[in-house]
Amino acid sequence: MSKPIINVADREGYLHTLEWEPDTTLMETIRDNDLPILASCGGTASCATCHVYVQPKDNEQLASRSEDEDELLGETEAFRECESRLSCQIRFNPVLVGSTITLAPEE
């Protein structure tokens, strides 16, 4: 069986196809594959450096943003209501396998 993958568009617009290990978060997958997200808080919804855009049709199917996630992202300049997520709060999810997400600009 082929491994689950996720496509990540970096800030220059290049697309990277990454293997997504089912026991990891989206943030860990992006970070450990050399894409430039800092993830300074280690995935505790404190820093917003793992901000990504998930396509609205996919985002709709994920659990909605927690209050912390919503507040942290809502005040970033790059916030998009229907797409912004903290990738550290997204655990492996079959809904996203094969889809494309985009790194939000650095603050």
Next chain:
Amino acid sequence: MNEKPIVVVGAGHAGVHVATRLVELGWSGPTVLVDAEGTVPYERPPLSKDLLTESAPSAPPPLRRESYYLDKGIQTMLGVTAMAIDPEEGAVRLSDGGALPFHRLVLATGSTARTLPIPGANLEGVQFLKTLDDSQTLRNRLTPGTRVVVVGAGYIGMEVAAAAAKLGCDTTVLEFQDRVMSRVTSPVVSEHFRKLHEEHGVRFVFGAQASRFEGADHVTAVHTSDGMEYPADLVVIGVGVVPNQKLAEDAGLECSDGIMVDNHGRTSNPLIYAAGDVTRFQCPWEGVSRRLECVQNALAQADAVARHILGAPAKEPEIPWFWTIQHGVRLQTAGIRDPDDLAVVRGEPATGKFSILYLRNGDKLAAIDTVHSLSDFAAGKRLIAAGSHIDPIHAADPNVKLTQVAASMS
């Protein structure tokens, strides 16, 4: 082709990030990451938070997955201590008997918990919290009914107290100052967290200076200089940290309570850099020299070092920031407050959601503390970086967004 590696001593947040950034910025020569601890490099913040209260013992999240280092060509030497630097030879001597010649050396040796030079400090049951080992020992000792005395109400002491209370321990915090977290926040926030802890059964004693630990081999009580005695089965000391600068000092690098570095992380030896908790640097905003013990600083300095080694352009300095979580309540701070700043309370502390804005010279936003209010944190951090001015009266109204408050001033 460069034969000699870039050697990084210390695989905490700073050291690992140096190695990572070197790879990301295109370094094709060898990199060696040396750490005295034998574990896969891990996140320290959870050691005093979730890891203490989780029902099953678990490991802290690794900074990178285990296979990362090999995949990226970063050689790790875990469980190996750097013993000395030979500046003439340009080499580090290691505890395994080897010597590593280096192209560049990065010291990311972090800090060690400050000890208390008082009798009984070596008794069983008196401990610190810095490493995974410490955290696991502590977790096993925090059983219901255990009498825990925490010495020092800094953020680590406070996080430990919160975990202890949650696990049903009888918890007392002794603090020399007259309020909690006095080094990192203002009285309003200190009050809020004191009350929060007391609601969860934690006792505080202020103006208390531990003078002696009592016990035959295991601690049984803490004595304070005012003659009081506090029975204890477990003592956790959280009275700050000291930088691990011995390697640097012995090699003749300039040190002064921290390895002195510039904004590229350069030490007084052009081949040697330093980053993270171990450094002291000139603060770009205030002209004073300081040490910072936070993840943000470790990562920012690591990035600056990697850039400078490879000749990549430096980044703008970043606003320092920090978080702590106690009894599920999140305090996040950005910027560095000065006791002379005008402190404006935004929102009502009794609601559990508020912020304190620190205004310098009347209206310049210099720092912010936010309690359960990440929108103010995110906005505040950005406004501090932009050097924004804020009208104190307008800013006190939590119904107006901070960004709007600032916009109305420009």
